[in-house]
Amino acid sequence: MKPRLYLQAIYRAFLSPAKPKVSYAQYGEDLLINLALSNGKTPGFYVDVGCHHPRRGSNTYGLYRNGWRGLLIDVEEVKVLACQLRRRRDRAVVAAVSDREHDAAIYSPGAFSTNTTLNLSAVSNPDVYRPVGHTITTTLTKLLEDHQVPPDFELLSVDVEGMDYEVIKGLNLQRYRPHVICVENWEARKGIEAVLSSAMHRFLTERCYSLSGWAGLSTIYKRGSANPGTGC
Numbered sequence: 001m002k003p004r005l006y007l008q009a010i011y012r013a014f015l016s017p018a019k020p021k022v023s024y025a026q027y028g029e030d031l032l033i034n035l036a037l038s039n040g041k042t043p044g045f046y047v048d049v050g051c052h053h054p055r056r057g058s059n060t061y062g063l064y065r066n067g068w069r070g071l072l073i074d075v076e077e078v079k080v081l082a083c084q085l086r087r088r089r090d091r092a093v094v095a096a097v098s099d100r101e102h103d104a105a106i107y108s109p110g111a112f113s114t115n116t117t118l119n120l121s122a123v124s125n126p127d128v129y130r131p132v133g134h135t136i137t138t139t140l141t142k143l144l145e146d147h148q149v150p151p152d153f154e155l156l157s158v159d160v161e162g163m164d165y166e167v168i169k170g171l172n173l174q175r176y177r178p179h180v181i182c183v184e185n186w187e188a189r190k191g192i193e194a195v196l197s198s199a200m201h202r203f204l205t206e207r208c209y210s211l212s213g214w215a216g217l218s219t220i221y222k223r224g225s226a227n228p229g230t231g232c
Contacts, residue, residue, distance in 0.1 A: 024061040027216030029182055036180045036212050036222045044154035046070035049097055049167055052079055052114055054086035059157040059182055071147050075106055098137035099170035106133040115161055122162025139170035151176050158183040165200050173207045181221045188217045
């Protein structure tokens with residue numbers, strides 16, 4: 001073997017950079033979101049419902065680091081305060097989101113938990129939950145109006161522990177048309193067939209969104225191109 005060829009092979013095998021991609025999300029959702037957004041390099045606007053933490057497990061923190069900004073929403077004040085402290089370019093607000101306004105109790109299994117929910121019937125072990133507050137829900141459409149979110153914003157991320165479908169139903173997808181929607185769908189625990197037959201999937205596909213990715217319980221949908229013949 002020629003010495004020069006051998007040296008090239010050594011470089012490729014041991015010294016060539018691997019170029020790893022960093023993910024801040026729980027299951028790498030942010031990497032799939034970047035693909036759906038054509039790598040998310042051009043700064044845009046996101047709405048993160050159930051933001052929980054400014055960095056850890058966040059579907060939007062990587063975008064924030066790339067110059068994006070957006071609206072962060074969570075039902076617990078301490079989580080929103082943490083986001084306000086760490087992500088100064090974003091607006092973070094306390095709100096409980098559903099498909100209508102109604103009284104709701106807030107349940108949590110522990111402090112700063114990722115499993116805080118308004119829907120106790122959706123959790124697998126309700127005995128470990130306790131009520132931690134009370135709230136009046138609002139719709140996502142109302143929140144976007146109140147905070148002057150641009151109608152054609154780039155990303156909607158929803159992770160609200162069993163209330164995800166209600167959040168999506170409470171968004172007027174004729175007025176607000178995010179390019180990409182990442183939403184938790186608990187039917188994903190049963191496999192792809194359950195996802196494709198779920199109410200969430202039907203709701204979004206009927207409004208011209210197509211499934212483009214899946215990570216953990218998160219399903220990622222991309223808005224279809226304008227097509228007068230299909231109503232998209």
